[in-house]
Amino acid sequence: MNIPQSSFPRVVIIGGGFGGIALAKKLSKKEVQVVLLDKHNYHNFQPLLYQVSTGGLEPDSIAYPIRKVLQGYPNFYFRLAQVKEVNTEAKLVKTNIGEIAYDYLVVATGSETNFFGNKALEAKGMAMKTIPQSLNLRSLILENFEQALLTDDLHERDALMNFVIVGGGPTGVELAGALAEIKKGILPKDYPDLDTRRAQINLVQAGDRLLPAMSEVASRKAEKFLEELGVNVWKNIRVTDYDGKRITTNTNTIFDAETLVWAAGVRAVSLKGLYGANYLSHGNRLRVNEFHQVEGFENIFAIGDVAQMTTEAFPHGHPMMAQPAMQQGRNLGDNLVRLVEGKSMKPFVYKDKGSMATVGRNKAVVDLPKFKFQGVFAWFVWMFVHLYFLIGFRNRVVVFINWVYNYVRFDREARLIIRPFKKQNKVEKDTLMRD
Numbered sequence: 092m093n094i095p096q097s098s099f100p101r102v103v104i105i106g107g108g109f110g111g112i113a114l115a116k117k118l119s120k121k122e123v124q125v126v127l128l129d130k131h132n133y134h135n136f137q138p139l140l141y142q143v144s145t146g147g148l149e150p151d152s153i154a155y156p157i158r159k160v161l162q163g164y165p166n167f168y169f170r171l172a173q174v175k176e177v178n179t180e181a182k183l184v185k186t187n188i189g190e191i192a193y194d195y196l197v198v199a200t201g202s203e204t205n206f207f208g209n210k211a212l213e214a215k216g217m218a219m220k221t222i223p224q225s226l227n228l229r230s231l232i233l234e235n236f237e238q239a240l241l242t243d244d245l246h247e248r249d250a251l252m253n254f255v256i257v258g259g260g261p262t263g264v265e266l267a268g269a270l271a272e273i274k275k276g277i278l279p280k281d282y283p284d285l286d287t288r289r290a291q292i293n294l295v296q297a298g299d300r301l302l303p304a305m306s307e308v309a310s311r312k313a314e315k316f317l318e319e320l321g322v323n324v325w326k327n328i329r330v331t332d333y334d335g336k337r338i339t340t341n342t343n344t345i346f347d348a349e350t351l352v353w354a355a356g357v358r359a360v361s362l363k364g365l366y367g368a369n370y371l372s373h374g375n376r377l378r379v380n381e382f383h384q385v386e387g388f389e390n391i392f393a394i395g396d397v398a399q400m401t402t403e404a405f406p407h408g409h410p411m412m413a414q415p416a417m418q419q420g421r422n423l424g425d426n427l428v429r430l431v432e433g434k435s436m437k438p439f440v441y442k443d444k445g446s447m448a449t450v451g452r453n454k455a456v457v458d459l460p461k462f463k464f465q466g467v468f469a470w471f472v473w474m475f476v477h478l479y480f481l482i483g484f485r486n487r488v489v490v491f492i493n494w495v496y497n498y499v500r501f502d503r504e505a506r507l508i509i510r511p512f513k514k515q516n517k518v519e520k521d522t523l524m525r526d
């Protein structure tokens with residue numbers, strides 16, 4: 092990999108997401124050599140992926156070059172590499188561009204969509220975890236409407252305009268809200284010769300309430316907001332099968348729909364060599380102690396979605412969200428410096444800053460540790476928080492301008508089919524992307 096030997100210990104970080112970047116920043120200017128490996132050369136701000144899928148934002152405005160984040164940091168090396176395996180005996184990371192030895196290894200590989208072994212859903216359903224997947228979804232949504240214009244078969248036309256989103260967490264709720272706004276504000280103008288009132292947005296949730304990780308009041312209010320927007324909310328229904336045309340469930344409800352978006356679960360991305368019953372917990376997460384050390388190792392750490400730290404307050408690990416990943420990255424950064432200096436490490440304590448979801452224009456729900464609120468103010472808070480955490484000044488400016496423009500004009504101008512999406516090639520494309 093052409094990384095020089097250094098007198099400083101080498102910390103290899105796998106993954107430049109929320110956790111990996113926070114950690115690398117903490118280690119800048121410290122007496123360690125940092126090697127960050129990621130299969131993408133950019134950081135992906137996943138909370139705004141749904142806006143890319145629905146034409147509200149260009150993908151460039153939610154991605155940021157990893158090299159730029161860490162520009163000017165001494166002893167820092169980035170390599171664009173897909174990690175294949177970890178050899179814990181030899182302290183080596185094996186990648187598609189070669190091997191690299193480590194003194195300390197940090198796994199920050201995040202999570203991927205979990206179809207819970209249902210091959211049919213994986214083959215025909217759309218995931219929304221990466222920028223290419225969001226662009227695929229954007230293309231498919233728009234192609235469906237173009238196709239709907241061409242058919243005289245009413246059933247086929249309805250199926251093309253029928254959208255089923257599975258999973259009533261923040262991703263499902265936000266996507267359903269955005270699609271409903273497109274139906275109301277954009278489709279009638281873009282497709283005056285199509286009866287777009289027949290378009291249906293269905294949100295299917297296996298449990299008895301939306302946003303189950305948030306308060307009851309947030310769930311109720313989010314559902315009310317969605318219903319006001321015309322979304323059909325289906326609760327206590329589990330999707331079981333999809334052949335690309337018909338969605339079956341564990342009840343009598345079926346949907347004939349050309350688009351199924353799967354937002355019903357994620358699992359940690361674990362690596363060969365660390366993939367074994369010894370290390371893995373619920374959802375493939377690596378079991379770590381309060382210092383982020385992977386069970387059984389002193390020099391291998393895991394942070395973010397991939398790590399499960401069981402505490403009294405979080406018996407199933409911290410939520411798979413950006414805040415825990417960033418806080419863990421910062422804590423581990425301090426601890427690695429302490430380790431190198433021969434000091435003892437400090438245990439991680441998660442500071443829960445709350446959670447939020449937006450449903451649409453002027454509609455959001457916010458649960459803070461001490462306050463809960465919904466509506467217009469919550470929506471402004473949601474926007475401010477997302478702008479604040481977005482990486483890069485340019486991205487913040489671009490997103491802000493887009494939001495103001497979309498708000499004033501009731502528009503989403505990035506509704507472009509840049510690379511057409513063919514459903515039948517999906518399996519092959521997704522496999523390529525994963526590799």
Ligand SMILES: Cc1cc2nc3c(=O)[nH]c(=O)nc-3n(C[C@H](O)[C@H](O)[C@H](O)COP(=O)(O)OP(=O)(O)OC[C@H]3O[C@@H](n4cnc5c(N)ncnc54)[C@H](O)[C@@H]3O)c2cc1C
Nearest residue numbers: 106108109110129130137138174200201395396411412413
């Ligand atoms: C649609 C969506 C909406 C979300 N909305 C919110 C929200 O509103 N608020 C919130 O707090 N959280 C939200 N989340 C969750 C949040 O994005 C994650 O919890 C967070 O990204 C986890 O950070 P991480 O550092 O663990 O992993 P990630 O940020 O996912 O980063 C993992 C990195 O590892 C890299 N990688 C993975 N495997 C390999 C490999 N083998 N080799 C090399 N590199 C590899 C990836 O390319 C990636 O850059 C959302 C997630 C999604 C998908």
